[in-house]
Structure formats: structure tokens, C-alpha cells
Amino acid sequence: MTIRHLRIFIEVADSGKMSVAASKLFISQPTVSQTIRELEEYYEVLLFERLCKRLHITPEGKKLLSYARKVVKQYDDLEEKMFSISGVNKIYIGATITVGNCLLSNIIQRIKENNPKIEPYAYVNNTSTIEERLLKSELDIALVEGKITNPNLICIPAVDDYLVLVCSKDHIFSKRKEVNLYDLQDMDFVMREKGSGTRQLFEDYLLDNGVTIKTRWETNCPGAMKSAIIEHQCLGVLSVRLVEEEIKNGEMKLISNPEFKWERNFSIVYHKDKIIDKTMEEVIEVIRRYKEIDILEKLY
Missing domain, CATH: 3.40.190.290 (D-Maltodextrin-Binding Protein; domain 2)
Known part of the structure; x- marks a missing residue:
């Protein structure tokens, strides 16, 4: 049993379908099925019941899910701390699809130019999916085009559009x-x-x-x-x-x-409990300094 097993299990539990989990994780559905089967064999319990073409998590599965979230979070924290010792500061940046297509590459380039020790990971999807990942601590920060309504997320207007x-x-x-x-x-x-x-x-x-x-x-x-x-x-x-x-x-x-x-506006979003360390501060500053070019005036 590995961290990878637990990540796949968590995604299946959250999505309710192996096909959806496979799509989100960019792996094949047979790989997801095999992973769940290996977990069930390893712990000798049934984690999901298959009813009406959907997966329903069992009581045993819910127990594992609770522990799995904690273990994966602790592992990610460990990775972050150890990489910071070696001088590499990882940060997981989310962007909605419009932002991902027209701004994200330039923003990440500016982050790297400002501080080569920051190692950004980028994830692009629609607003609702980005919001979900922020709430699960799978992303540190995001730049989104849509409305954020969850009270656990801080939303700061940053770039005009x-x-x-x-x-x-x-x-x-x-x-x-x-x-x-x-x-x-x-x-x-x-x-x-x-x-x-x-x-x-x-x-x-x-x-x-x-x-x-x-x-x-x-x-x-x-x-x-x-x-x-x-x-x-x-x-x-x-x-x-x-x-x-x-x-x-x-x-x-x-x-x-x-x-x-x-x-x-494209807005900077992060969890209200997120610790704003130096790396986060630098990323936020790069986004805030992204200058608006008034394209609209040129085109009309």
C-alpha cells in the first residue's frame, strides 16, 4: 500500500465513479479499478458497494477515507518541508480555463524569474473544480474568473477582464x-x-x-x-x-x-486557514503586479 493508492482511493470516494476519478487523475480506468482491488485485498475489507452503476462507500471505506486524507496531507506537508530545506519551494497554483489559456504561462514565467527557487505546479479546470481542490488543500492558491461563494475561501479581485x-x-x-x-x-x-x-x-x-x-x-x-x-x-x-x-x-x-x-475580475483565491508564507506572498505579488493592457479599447 502506497501514497498513490490512497490518492486514487480518495478521488474515487469523492467522485463516486472510477471513470471520473481516472479522468481527473489522468490515468486509465483499469488502473483505478486495480488500485481499489489491491486496497481491498490488503485490508481484507470491502471499500465500495457497486449499486446502480455507482459506487457507494462502505462504513469500512469511510474509516479508511478519514485516515487517508490525514495521511496524504501529512505526506504532502513532509514533502513541502523537506524540499524547503533543500532550497526548493513547491507551490500548487490553480487556474480557471480562461486564465489558463491567456495568463497562466506568463505569470508562472514571472514567478520563476523573480525567484528561481520557487517550483510551481499548475492545474487548470473550471471554477467549481478549482474551488473544490482549494477546499481539499490540493491547491495552495488559484486565479479564477468565476464567483467564489464558499465562506472558507478568501477571494481578492486582482486582474481586470x-x-x-x-x-x-x-x-x-x-x-x-x-x-x-x-x-x-x-x-x-x-x-x-x-x-x-x-x-x-x-x-x-x-x-x-x-x-x-x-x-x-x-x-x-x-x-x-x-x-x-x-x-x-x-x-x-x-x-x-x-x-x-x-x-x-x-x-x-x-x-x-x-x-x-x-x-x-480574475480573483486570487486561497483557503482562509492557509498560512501565507514567503512563497505565497511572492506569488500573490506577481499576480497583483500583472498589468492590464486595455485590449478592448484597441479593438473597438
Whole structure:
């Protein structure tokens, strides 16, 4: 039995499905199944009951889960302390998908330039998943685009951003001088997946104004969103940072309307009980110093 066994067991217990656990851990489902089987054989207990295509943790499994979380946390703390003795300071940084695509690489590069002894680990997913990992202490800090509602998480607005409505150069809206809110009624859209901060902000706006759209594509990949807009004539709402190049080269058209500019912030998030050590302070300072380039003014 190893720490790896316990990490996989915890993920299966949290997700309730081996396929989901495999996807989150970037391993195969047979590997997950084999790991759970090895644990059950090692402890000679049944950890999960398989009912209606879902896993239900047994009382014995719950006991192991409680111990496993503590053991894994202590192991991670041990690793962190020992690496700090050798001069390497590991930090686990989360980012939502928009942030991961347009800012994260540059931020990590600046962190390394400022202090070569900091060794960042990056994890990219949507807002709800990042929030979950922060609560489980699987991430030290994150930069997110969505709303954080859990009272156990500190949320500090840090970087300005805008969402904009775009279409392809061949879309019926591309030649119109004016497009109003109610022109969007029943139009085909590509949308981010549920749990995305970008999607939540736009859906709240539509709901407040009583407008219904048709979601024809749903994806967590900005590249796939762009393809749906350019090649399949969908409308889309994305961070202006993600579509600057396509607007400049003429592949996309920014739909000009003051109502279709949604201001927001990318926020620094960490657990309220997290100890803000020197490494955390340096990472926070790099993010805070990330200067906003007013892309929107250049494109309108």
C-alpha cells in the first residue's frame, strides 16, 4: 500500500465513479479499478458497494477515507518541508480555463524569474473544480474568473477582464451596424461547460433580461469555441484576451454594443486557514503586479 493508492482511493470516494476519478487523475480506468482491488485485498475489507452503476462507500471505506486524507496531507506537508530545506519551494497554483489559456504561462514565467527557487505546479479546470481542490488543500492558491461563494475561501479581485460577444466574419450580424439584446433571442450559441465562471456570468445576464438562446455547442476548450464561431456560425461570449488575434486578423467580428461588454475580475483565491508564507506572498505579488493592457479599447 502506497501514497498513490490512497490518492486514487480518495478521488474515487469523492467522485463516486472510477471513470471520473481516472479522468481527473489522468490515468486509465483499469488502473483505478486495480488500485481499489489491491486496497481491498490488503485490508481484507470491502471499500465500495457497486449499486446502480455507482459506487457507494462502505462504513469500512469511510474509516479508511478519514485516515487517508490525514495521511496524504501529512505526506504532502513532509514533502513541502523537506524540499524547503533543500532550497526548493513547491507551490500548487490553480487556474480557471480562461486564465489558463491567456495568463497562466506568463505569470508562472514571472514567478520563476523573480525567484528561481520557487517550483510551481499548475492545474487548470473550471471554477467549481478549482474551488473544490482549494477546499481539499490540493491547491495552495488559484486565479479564477468565476464567483467564489464558499465562506472558507478568501477571494481578492486582482486582474481586470472583459467578456465580449463575437461572431464570424460571415455571420449575419457581421455586416449590421447595430445589434441589440433582443436580437440574440433564439440565436445559436457556443457555450462553456456548466461550472464555468464565464458561462455563469453570461447566463445570469440573459436570465435578468428574459432572453433565451439556443446552445448548439458546449465545451471547456477555448479552441473548440473559436471553431464553432468561425466555422459553424455560432455566436459566443469569451474573454477579450482570448479573441484579440482573431478579431485583428478579421476572422471574428466584435459585436459593438455597450451592453455587450461584461466587466469582471480574475480573483486570487486561497483557503482562509492557509498560512501565507514567503512563497505565497511572492506569488500573490506577481499576480497583483500583472498589468492590464486595455485590449478592448484597441479593438473597438
